[in-house]
Amino acid sequence: MPASFSALSRHAWRTHPLIPASVVLHATAAGATAWHPSVWPWAVSLVAANHAVLTAVGLWPRSTGLGPNWTRLPPRAGVGQVAITIDDGPDQEVTPRVLDILQTSGARATFFCIGERVLANPGLSREIVARGHRIENHSQHHRHHFSLLGPSGMRLEVERAQETISAVTGERPRFFRAPAGLRNPFLQPVLAELKLQLVSWTRRGFDTVTHDARLVHARLAARLAASDILLLHDGNSARTLAGAPIIVEMLPRLLDTIARAGLVTVTLADALP
Numbered sequence: 154m155p156a157s158f159s160a161l162s163r164h165a166w167r168t169h170p171l172i173p174a175s176v177v178l179h180a181t182a183a184g185a186t187a188w189h190p191s192v193w194p195w196a197v198s199l200v201a202a203n204h205a206v207l208t209a210v211g212l213w214p215r216s217t218g219l220g221p222n223w224t225r226l227p228p229r230a231g232v233g234q235v236a237i238t239i240d241d242g243p244d245q246e247v248t249p250r251v252l253d254i255l256q257t258s259g260a261r262a263t264f265f266c267i268g269e270r271v272l273a274n275p276g277l278s279r280e281i282v283a284r285g286h287r288i289e290n291h292s293q294h295h296r297h298h299f300s301l302l303g304p305s306g307m308r309l310e311v312e313r314a315q316e317t318i319s320a321v322t323g324e325r326p327r328f329f330r331a332p333a334g335l336r337n338p339f340l341q342p343v344l345a346e347l348k349l350q351l352v353s354w355t356r357r358g359f360d361t362v363t364h365d366a367r368l369v370h371a372r373l374a375a376r377l378a379a380s381d382i383l384l385l386h387d388g389n390s391a392r393t394l395a396g397a398p399i400i401v402e403m404l405p406r407l408l409d410t411i412a413r414a415g416l417v418t419v420t421l422a423d424a425l426p
Contacts, residue, residue, distance in 0.1 A: 207211035214334025220341030230424035231380030241388025268293035300335035357384035365400035
């Protein structure tokens with residue numbers, strides 16, 4: 154097994170103390186109620202509060218409370234580098250134009266693709282990889298209720314996307330981004346078993362809902378620094394008033410900003426320890 158992949162696997166198995174603490178709290182509440190039934194209101198209140206905390210952490214995409222989560226590139230790997238990540242594709246209309254823009258600038262990107270879209274666009278998916286980019290796992294169907302799924306539901310979504318992307322492109326994803334960044338405590342054990350690293354972002358442009366390319370660029374370029382992970386979309390991209398995909402209008406300017414800052418673009422896989 155390559156050293157980088159082994160390191161990723163070891164990293165994935167670590168979890169935040171919040172999870173075992175929650176398990177202990179539930180067990181303690183159950184035991185206390187069994188021995189002293191009169192304390193059940195306090196036990197229920199503690200469990201409910203714990204669930205509220207876990208829910209809040211899962212709804213915060215950049216949190217590490219449910220397990221390891223890249224919000225920036227690792228320090229040593231990210232020296233002078235930034236990662237452009239592009240979600241929700243591949244899109245038959247938008248993705249080829251994005252690939253051409255990246256090629257013109259000599260930039261590399263990480264595409265978090267939806268499994269069923271990879272299956273529907275196998276040639277385009279292989280072209281992404283052939284042009285020097287990486288395709289990573291963004292679930293099989295990008296379900297809006299992904300964060301509400303149980304262990305088996307989450308496993309099915311993540312595992313099917315792994316199989317789909319691997320079969321179509323010949324490369325097995327090493328990273329996972331949850332739909333909308335939302336998750337629950339059942340996700341990390343699945344990622345650990347599949348040797349996937351969870352990734353969120355440093356900043357995003359909200360390019361699925363913003364129709365002004367200048368505003369999207371400003372959000373991504375503000376305080377741009379080495380090790381940043383930037384989030385864009387080729388799938389579900391918003392449109393300008395003229396009907397152009399926001400990413401197509403904005404990406405050349407963003408790449409110019411990155412170059413003028415003396416930074417280079419890398420894939421997330423390039424940044425593995």
